[in-house]
Amino acid sequence: MVKISRREGRAAQLIEHHDFQSLFDVLKAKKYRLIGPTVRDGSVVYDEVARVDDLPVGYSDEQEKGSYRLNKSDDHRLFGYGVGPHSWKKFLFPPAVRLWQARRDDGSFQIIPEDYHAEPLALIGVRACELNAIAIQDRVFLDGEYRDPIYAAQREKLFVLAVNCGQAGNTCFCASMHAGPRVTGQFDLAVTEVINGESHYFTVEVGSPRGEEVLSEVPHRPASGEEKALANQIITQTAASMKRSIDTRGIKQRLYASFEHPQWDDIAARCLACGNCTQVCPTCFCSTVEDVTDLSGNTADRWRKWDSCFTTDFSYIVGGSIRSSVKSRYRQWMTHKLATWIEQFGTSGCVGCGRCITWCPVGIDITEEIAALRAEKQPATAVEAAKEDVSYADV
């Protein structure tokens, strides 16, 4: 994906709902493998899609702390749900990948590098928070002294079809993280889905020459002022309806000053240290390595796998784990996301997608915990105080 800023002044375009399949066909003809949301085992996941019908057509989701439910209705909305347990990171930063293989031969061994072929992927339906998550991982994997070559190779082979959110999930708080719900760049094409009486269309913004080229092969027409305004209104409403938020003012200093806050003990009493939050988070980037030897012992594979700072092994050094308590591990996770990340990468590590809230088995909510930490008072009154401290109305 080429990074180009939106060209101002270019009239928004429009694709009718019945022409949307043609967008898929054009991308396929251009040799992209299409990846998009689809329903599997009761949730929206990201996987290969061939047709518009493979999308979760007519589905909406109900998300709450520790719960997720899909509902089906008769409408033909293609993007009427929020983000599910998957994020696009699994395509750029695979959950498990073999780095190289060592082959033994008579007391010595050779190291054989892995040939990794990135294939062109068209990501269908990428949300604003997710684009921001990719931008954050770009800094992690591409901007350092060492780049992750797997990420780099796949990153160059993406076509991004972004979508502006037509509804906010209950656990979303992207607006307060300045990460959504409006898509603002880093895409090839961005659409807003509009259903207005009998009409069902997508307004389209072009974000790159590649997007332009694809659009030119799909039936489309300029959007009228009214059609554009409707689309705009939808996004504004989405932002306004968001219930959760994080007050990010001075958050770094606040967290540093909260190292001994009693709230960490309170969280630790609930947290299972299962690491679900790190698995579903679109920005979490930690990995470990594993050596796997075959039965003959003549080949040894070195794998890289997703890891979680919630395990004791994560910080193990001889003599014991540095973060042996659950308290210290949750503190590390949240402090990293919202504070040290800013120093390391010049951006927050959280885009407010809400996944960690929905998929936490015990319903720990990062927005509530931050609010409690911001309250100077003792644990018993922290929740009350938090209500005064953070206003959900001003989002």
Add this chain to the structure above:
Amino acid sequence: MLMSDAPSITAPTASDRISDPMLPSPYRVQRARWDTDDTFSLELVPLDSDDIPHFAPGQFNMVYVYGVGEIPISISGDPTRRDLLVHTTRAVGTVTRAMSKLRVEDMLAARGPYGTAWPVAEAHQKDIVIVAGGIGLAPLRPAMYHIMAHREQYGRVVLLYGARTPGDVLYRKQLEQWRAHFDLDVFVTVDRATGSWRGSVGLVTSLIGRAPFDPLNTVALVCGPEVMMRFTTMGLEKRGVDTKNIYVSLERNMKCAIRLCGHCQFGSTFVCKDGPVFRYSQVQSLLTKWEV
């Protein structure tokens, strides 16, 4: 470089290879010896080039033992010797024990060097105090080599070394040689005397008070267990050494050494990239907290 009877080893060199930054290079063990009961040194020669990569004192490598694992180990050899990579390792667990079983002609793989270095250039014209505990002398030895090779550029040079028992004293011959120098003060102490030991007994921190250096014009390099470093820095501060002039080398779990795996985080720092050598003033507030 290859021994005629050893099978040839081909290491990929294409820099555009996908696994490149995590891809180690092959080395052959040229010499293996036990320094103490549990600590051994390996001298390694590179198999895919003539020279080892240039390194600065204090930097480390990721060392891979076939099929067992990969761990961070400091480079403990003379930085001017490019033909030989030296690692001194304490056998404490899975990978280090497997490493200790390697014999001459065996192979291992390593990548690096990584991390920050001891400030040997910045310390010109200053007194140098090196404080090491146990295996902590290994990452400091390249700094000693450098300082001794450029002796005229420094003021007084003091080495304070503490080991658990006389049997645990690392690089014993070398310490004796260094002690014979008129322009170097070497003090060795053990926690617990055994056998014929007639030297100093007590913690290494007890040597700081009477060591000959000018606290206001000193750069201190400290490496050892974290508690030892905490007390050492306290002792140095008490003598009047500014925390900005004290350097410590930290140990954290490391899986990549290239700032990508997240394991070595310590506050906002990545120990593999921002460390292992830190200015004490930079990490003091973190080091005095638990479970950071």
